Amino acid sequence: MNRDHDDDPTGAPTPIDALEALFEGAGAEQYLGEEVTQAQHMLQAAALAEAAGAPAALVVAALLHDIGHFQGTVSGAQWLAGTDNRHSQVGADRLAAWFGPAVTEPVRLHVPAKRYLCAVEPAYAGALSAESIRTLAVQGGPMSAAEVRAYEAGPYALDAVAVRRWDDLAKDPAAVVAGFAHYRTLLAALMAEHAARAAAATDR
Secondary structure (H helix, E strand, O other), rough: OOOOOOOOOOOOOOHHHHHHHHHHHHOEEOOOOOOOEEEHHHHHHHHHHHHOOOOHHHHOOOOOHHHHHHHOOOOOOHHHHOOOOOHHHHHHHOOOOOOHHHHHHHHHHHHHHHHHHHHHOOHHHHHHHHHHHHHHOOOOOOHHHHHHHHHHOOOHHHHHHHHHHHHHHHOOOOOOOHHHHHHHHHHHHHHHHHHHHHHHHHHH
16 A cells, blocks of 8 residues: 555545555455456546546546445345446445545446446447446436436536446456556545535535
């Protein structure tokens, strides 16, 4: 674990340490149905976001988009058997303690974004991995026309679509990308910004 300026001066673990521990612990397990671990998958998504020149919040959303897989009550076996673990909602709710909506809402919406793309891009579903196709049915299938309109009206719809596309590409077992430590400074800056905004809102 690479701890630097974001450390608590008392030596207590920071929220960034807690996130890194998830990557090194549960994240080291196989990403169910795919050929990469969960940590490899999320790190690859973040690397793709960074390579695309995405803003900091969207890079972090890509990095943490599947963190809900580590927090829910649905087991891996239940997930494979067809029980939705609502990981996008679980993850976004967890991250809201540390980040604003520019991070949490693309995380929350990255599953609806898959359903959206399946509805509006005929070729999209055909490019999904076998596991993503399987989970699509569990997650509600392609959106209806009314759902598409409601999704498009949301302020983070396009950001979530971007995270979704990086998510779909981040499953290469041969990819070599930066580790979690690469993102610690970025995480610390966004957490500090969120804390400052929360403190300012409280003082009003």
